[in-house]
Amino acid sequence: MITIWACPKCGRSFRREGQRHACGLGSRATLLRGKPPGLVTLYHSLEAMLQRLGTVEIVTRDRYALFRTTRIFVDLVFMRDALRVVVHLDREVRAPCFFKVQRGSPHRVAHVAMLRTAGDLQTIAPYLERAYRLAADEERSKGPLAVGWSGRGPEGPAS
Numbered sequence: 001m002i003t004i005w006a007c008p009k010c011g012r013s014f015r016r017e018g019q020r021h022a023c024g025l026g027s028r029a030t031l032l033r034g035k036p037p038g039l040v041t042l043y044h045s046l047e048a049m050l051q052r053l054g055t056v057e058i059v060t061r062d063r064y065a066l067f068r069t070t071r072i073f074v075d076l077v078f079m080r081d082a083l084r085v086v087v088h089l090d091r092e093v094r095a096p097c098f099f100k101v102q103r104g105s106p107h108r109v110a111h112v113a114m115l116r117t118a119g120d121l122q123t124i125a126p127y128l129e130r131a132y133r134l135a136a137d138e139e140r141s142k143g144p145l146a147v148g149w150s151g152r153g154p155e156g157p158a159s
Ligand SMILES: [Zn+2]
Pocket: 007, 008, 009, 010, 011, 012, 021, 022, 023, 024
């Protein structure tokens, strides 16, 4: 079962009671301050794309941004000339856009891409959507994930 615990200080929800975290959501203005305009535009496009997928919480710290449901499904760091984006999927995907793939646990595989252009963002768009659905579906139903690469998986039980 996924336990939802809300931090009494900041109200954010987590899957484990007492989950360690930095309270609050941080500041987007701080994240974007002094960054190259091209990367700021790219960040806004990425953020808009992720928010269109559903309910997404955005947490920013320094140069970092995390995108989560009650679990992080995408995170990124501002590099000097690129956004280093990590897409969290349930299995390894071999695609030229990912220069690094890191297996965490059997169903947590981090895929790392460098985004410099709107085209780079379009390339990883299907994976971003996939990552979101995996995280969101986990909340609705326990058990094996059966979501297709395109289209929607079976609806989980109503909660
Ligand atoms: Zn908190």
